[in-house]
Amino acid sequence: MKLKAMTALCATLAMAAPVVIAGGADDDTMVINGEIEMVTKTAAPEHMDNVSEIMSGWHFRSDETQALQLDDFDNPGMIFVDQAIDAWNTVEGSAEKACASCHEGPESMEGVRAVYPKWNESAGEVRTLAMQINDCRTNQMGAEPYKYDSVPMASMEALISVQSRGMPVNVAIDGPVAETWEQGKELYYTRTGQLELSCASCHEENYGNYIRADHLSQGQINGFPVYRLKNAKLNTAHGRFKGCVRDTRAETYSPGSPEFVALELYVASRGNGLSVEAPSVRN
Amino acid sequence: MKLTGLTAVVALCAGAAFAEPIAPGDVQYSEYGAVEASLSGAAGDPENGAAIMVNRGKGNCVACHAVTALSDAPFHGEVGPTLDGVGGYRSAEELRGIVANAKMTFEGSVMPAFYKTSGFIRPGDGYTGKAAKEEDLTPILTAQEVEDVVAFLMTLQDG
Secondary structure (H helix, E strand, O other), rough: OHHHHHHHHHHHHHHHOOOOOOOOOOOOOOOOOEEEEOOOOOEEOOOOOOOOOEEEEHHHHHHHHHHHOOOOOOOHHHHHHHHHHEEEEEEEOOOOOOOOHOOOOHHOOOHHHHHOOOOOOOOOEEOHHHHHHHHHHHHHHOOOOOOOHHHHHHHHHHHHHHOOOEEOOOOOOOOOHHHHHHHHHHHEEEEOOOOEOOOHHHHHOOOOOEOEEEOOOOOOOOOEEEEEEEOOOOOOHHHHHHHHHHHOOOOOOOOHHHHHHHHHHHHHHHHEEOOOOOOOOEE | OOHHHHHHHHHHOHHHHHHOOOHHHOOOOOOOOOOOOOOOOOOOHHHHHHHHHHHOOOOOOHHOOOHHHOOOOOOOOOOOOOOOOHHHEEEEEEEHHHHHHHHOOOOOOOOOOEEEEEEEEEEEOOOOOOOOOOOOOOOOOOOHHHHHHHHHOOOOOOO
């Protein structure tokens, strides 16, 4: 019995200092349409613990999936962007306005996606891009809000995001958003559900490793909304969060909930420095 | 649930035939996380253990661990160490403790506890994303299933 206890102790000690090999991410470079050079790996922002280099989820996908994102003619997400251009120009609601009535062309949205979620001074709240879109729809247009994680919402987010493609994500974490950011950080590290796993269990401690058939990435959201081959549509970040929390056998939060807004702010800030990639393609 | 203390005693004393399983809340872990007595009071069936390890709704152990003996099942994970040879360097008591609640052996482990029913944050109703209906969840594996998995792990002698 003495010997066994010793072995157990040795094994425990060996396990106590796991060598997390940040492997698995490939060294490919992403250039979109042969012209937009994308930053898909860079030094982690200072506010991030335990990770020295941040990487786009693109590096963890197969060559075939990666290739779909390199050219807009191959990227199925661009079909949704086209649909959103129609929505952009369509008059809706009691004010008889379209997005274009106030904002001219979608190009006017350049730079917007890179800094969201962000503080809205007049509303006194942290706003995601989806919240801002719905604020315009309800308060400016007198139209119905989009369902938070619906395809029309994801498509409009994609149209706005693509105007910032290649720009570095640069989400503010201090000042009025600091409290929300802390709340998001806390959620990121909370181990939920019967499997007692946090976002960090998978995307910080185990990125690069396979979990069943899936190659774990860092769970970055610089590529959202994402076209997933699995469900053949554009998916919002909150939709993805919900799926990941559900997979811990937990009660999830709802898309658009204050918890997921805080989590989005925190996760977005973990990608500060990566290029805006949306609409990206994943499996 | 009042009877559980007694049940545990019965399980320890009585032969396999009449033994009641030890309830998840009553499992005694040693200082290093090992569990001495069979949770079901009966011996494990290694063949069923192998089936549980590849079953997605049950152990799903291969999601995180590679096991050469189970290579018929696709897609073994890399989150945990390979289990080849684990029966050679770990005792059945240690393995029982690790499967029942690995956090008693490896502090802060990402490996889920398979024989634990309470103390969770936002427990869900299986994989539905909805809130759990009962206060105490059903353990992911039954007492006998834990024994079956341990019996299979003990067959992994070389690696």
